[in-house]
Amino acid sequence: MNAENKDPRLGQLVDSIVRLSRGELSSRIEPSDARDEVDAVITGFNLLAEELEQVYDQFEKRVESRTAMLRQAHRDMKKMAMSDALTGLANRVALMEALENALAETANGAPPPALILLDLDSFKNVNDRFGHDAGDRVLQEVGVRLNGVVRASDVVARLGGDEFAILLPAASMEICMRVARRALEVLGEIIELEDLQVHPRASIGVRLGDPQQSADDLLLDADTAMYAAKREGRNIIKVFEPVMQYSRQLRSQMAAELRAAIRREELVLHFQPLVELATSRIIGLEVLVRWQHPVRGLIPPDVFIPLAEEIGVIHDLDRWVMSTSLRHLAEWRRELQLDDDFQLQVNLSAVELKQLDLVDYVRGLLRETGVPASCLVIEITESAIVTRGEVEMYSLLSLQQLGVGIEIDDFGTGYSSISYLRELPVSMVKVDRSLLVDLDTKPGQFGFVSAVLQLIRAAGLEAVCEGIESKEQADQLRAMGCASGQGFYFSRPLPIEEIKALLATHRYLSLPA
Structure with a gap:
């Protein structure tokens, strides 16, 4: 076949093969009415392109599904890493992250955050007397009660053992003390576990943050106030004062x-x-x-x-x-x-x-x-x-x-x-x-x-x-x-x-x- 008599369908076929190799899987050639050998090749090409497109679509869906699964797994792992396994509350890592974010907002003119630290009084007696299962149920109930006294924007965390924290972003001392008193009140109510009655109670330390403070310093100050509450008689609230830091150092x-x-x-x-x-x-x-x-x-x-x-x-x-x-x-x-x-x-x-x-x-x-x-x-x-x-x-x-x-x-x-x-x-x-x-x-x-x-x-x-x-x-x-x-x-x-x-x-x- 010379150049003058060359079949144009062959050129279309070559162009489509090139596009297909470049990933244009939607490439198709319309068969002619001749129904000859060239049309047979075109039909084969179209079938191959369609099959490749279906395979690619399935692969793409699997990739999307796997990506979604990986993203969800990442979210779940992050949630686990930021949550307390026993109570479902935020853990220490999550609290510190939220605390750093709240302190950073003070640079934009937001009021400083407040931190309330709670330590259950004589909780060891609960574990010793009733067993660790009962102790775990008490901690879970404490978490539920603390969640009931805070705002939606606040963070309730369990730091470990019988120690809890409440972060109040953009708070005033009035709001902070209201939440602390309410926490003391709800923890003063008897926890009934089947045939057991437990009086939880807590010593509470309060620290209203300073914009220049780090999250670690704010936590240490609240912890110092909480220990001052324990030493003074327990089941009370103490607001941090600088002299407490000296007492703690001593x-x-x-x-x-x-x-x-x-x-x-x-x-x-x-x-x-x-x-x-x-x-x-x-x-x-x-x-x-x-x-x-x-x-x-x-x-x-x-x-x-x-x-x-x-x-x-x-x-x-x-x-x-x-x-x-x-x-x-x-x-x-x-x-x-x-x-x-x-x-x-x-x-x-x-x-x-x-x-x-x-x-x-x-x-x-x-x-x-x-x-x-x-x-x-x-x-x-x-x-x-x-x-x-x-x-x-x-x-x-x-x-x-x-x-x-x-x-x-x-x-x-x-x-x-x-x-x-x-x-x-x-x-x-x-x-x-x-x-x-x-x-x-x-x-x-x-x-x-x-x-x-x-x-x-x-x-x-x-x-x-x-x-x-x-x-x-x-x-x-x-x-x-x-x-x-x-x-x-x-x-x-x-x-x-x-x-x-x-x-x-x-x-x-x-x-x-």
Whole structure:
């Protein structure tokens, strides 16, 4: 076929093949009426182009579907990364992002954000007493209640454990305090979980932001105010003040110094005599720990014991006290003529009672020092055993079987009843000093204390009264049938040298008339 007789359909076919190769899948050639071999090729080309277009359409739909799935997965992952798994609230990451955005808006003239930090009071008791499942349900209910007191623009977050936060973008102090008071109110309502009733309550810290602050600084200030609320009595609201920052820094410094003090043995022991009321005979000593600070002087236990519990060194502190005091007792038993029933009373924290090796540790100390188990009395508070956890009960029963005495300290200030104490391996109850304050002056107090002592005896337990400050109180307690007690009337707590000298010269105290 020469150029003059060339079929134009061949040119169309070549052009369409080129367009198809470039991705123009809609390219088609109209067949002629000749129905010859060229038309057959054109028909084949059209079928191929149509099939390629269908394949591409299906591929494109799959790509779009996969892209949509990936985008949704990304959104879901981001939501998970920004949410608390238990409550569905925002988490710390989401809170900090929202806080940074709210602070950035202040550059455009928006009011600064406010941050409310909440920490549930005594939430650990819920987990210990009712179990972690119940604790989780309490946290979920707390989240629901907090969501009910905020605006749509606000952010409620769980920061971890029993700590929550509320971010109020573009807020005033009036709005902030209204939300904080409402949060305190709704958390004061009982949470009912099947047959359980829980009183959540919370300590709340409030900080109205400053445009120049970072998100971390704002969170730290709110946290500082919240801890100030806890220290002041709990279930209250505290607004951040700059002086709180100094107090927190001082507390942090003291925490570091306390850790070092335990390592360097800067702690000292004082001993307060326990006296037989009928004879004034010294029948034992209560061990009291003090912190001999190189700059601040002698720091009392009510200052540093809570700090030791907070920073996690109470275990080391407890063991140092027990080990050191037992070694002193062993020395005094060798050198002084102590009575066979002379006992050493050592306070033990709730944390130490949970240690699985506690019984072995005590057994080893008694064996090492040669002190009979009957000469050691371990004092525990009511709150340490109110939950009756398995480890605590194992420790108490094992110590009792070892021959160690168990005494409930500060009875009358906690949760226990006499019937409850009868179920525990306890032999003695120390009646708190607060019951004796008005013994001489308040009408009915004499009868009340007398009834408490009768109940203790009826439960088969021995009563010990602390805080005796006068001869009249000692005489009244003796008349009620109380066998022993301690207090400033008999002796203040004494350092080691003085208590040793007292034990060496006096088995019986000479008391003022």
